[in-house]
Amino acid sequence: MPYGTLYGMIRVTGLGKRFGATPALDSLDLHVPEGQVHGLLGPNGAGKTTLVRILTTLLRPGAGQARVAGFDVVRQAADVRRHIGLVGQHAAVDELLTGRQNLAMFARLSHLPPRAATARADQLLDQFGLADAGRKPAKDYSGGMRRRLDLAAGLILAPPVLFLDEPTTGLDPRGRDQVWSAIRDLAGRGATILLTTQYLEEADRLADRISIIDGGRLAAAGTPAELKATIGGDRIEVVAASAADLAAVAALLGPYAHIDEEARRVSAPAPDRVAALTRAVRGLEEAAIAAEDIGVRRPTLDEVFLRLTERIT
Numbered sequence: 001m002p003y004g005t006l007y008g009m010i011r012v013t014g015l016g017k018r019f020g021a022t023p024a025l026d027s028l029d030l031h032v033p034e035g036q037v038h039g040l041l042g043p044n045g046a047g048k049t050t051l052v053r054i055l056t057t058l059l060r061p062g063a064g065q066a067r068v069a070g071f072d073v074v075r076q077a078a079d080v081r082r083h084i085g086l087v088g089q090h091a092a093v094d095e096l097l098t099g100r101q102n103l104a105m106f107a108r109l110s111h112l113p114p115r116a117a118t119a120r121a122d123q124l125l126d127q128f129g130l131a132d133a134g135r136k137p138a139k140d141y142s143g144g145m146r147r148r149l150d151l152a153a154g155l156i157l158a159p160p161v162l163f164l165d166e167p168t169t170g171l172d173p174r175g176r177d178q179v180w181s182a183i184r185d186l187a188g189r190g191a192t193i194l195l196t197t198q199y200l201e202e203a204d205r206l207a208d209r210i211s212i213i214d215g216g217r218l219a220a221a222g223t224p225a226e227l228k229a230t231i232g233g234d235r236i237e238v239v240a241a242s243a244a245d246l247a248a249v250a251a252l253l254g255p256y257a258h259i260d261e262e263a264r265r266v267s268a269p270a271p272d273r274v275a276a277l278t279r280a281v282r283g284l285e286e287a288a289i290a291a292e293d294i295g296v297r298r299p300t301l302d303e304v305f306l307r308l309t310e311r312i313t
């Protein structure tokens, strides 16, 4: 049985790294089984790039161990490199060359013979929806096209493990959608992917499991659904038509109601969902309070993230 099936394609235990006095990573554990997309979610400075650099052998760990595709990132760095692809925040694309020429150049750098290099370039352009754009110089690409070219460049040798460091940062929604679909396509082909992101929605949409890190430490890990469940159940929300009614609405929703003045919204735990909704509607009617909106919803991943990284109280 291949290694990855048994032990996971990425296995990190007690990983630590300091830059001077700053701990960039602190006793981090991570396990990604073969074929999974793992989202590493964290704010700026959380340690995401540091982890990616260690796992791609560009940086030595200060403490702990990490194996990728079964190989130790320190003692078997060359073996690790043969099994990985890395798409970083800044790619080494030549602006003046066409997309096709860029990919062919990367393929040559990966030791493919000239003819095979061009064939691989064309295959990748096709796979990433860049067949037409392939003849244009990279400087004329949109953000989304450019990032897909970066992705393609990291995939010349179709490595089984891929590291994507903030692949959609700075893209507009259209470019982001294009990159998302390219990543889904890669996942569909069975690649094991570690994707770092600052965007909850991105992790929610693409990842099988998510690790939330903050200050180099693991704050939480689980499937998107598990993480949402960790901060509690459903909530009822009422948007009052008038700000003057907020306190009265809060009184109706019970002792745990929370008022958001700016949004004119009151929310409260609603474990009994429909019953809570019915009580609220009736109460509002009896008190003759006009509501602009009312509903019961799951907490969002945003709330989980903000709570865990203590950006809200």
Ligand SMILES: Nc1ncnc2c1ncn2[C@@H]1O[C@H](COP(=O)(O)OP(=O)(O)O)[C@@H](O)[C@H]1O
Pocket (backbone or CB within 6 Å): 019, 022, 023, 024, 042, 043, 044, 045, 046, 047, 048, 049, 050, 051
């Ligand atoms: N080469 C370096 N020298 C000094 N400090 C660094 C270096 N690389 C990263 N750091 C620090 O380590 C922490 C984590 O950085 P990084 O891994 O880049 O975070 P992220 O990618 O999540 O934004 C930050 O405090 C950053 O300033």
Ligand SMILES: [Mg+2]
Pocket (backbone or CB within 6 Å): 048, 049, 050, 165, 166
């Ligand atoms: Mg980073």
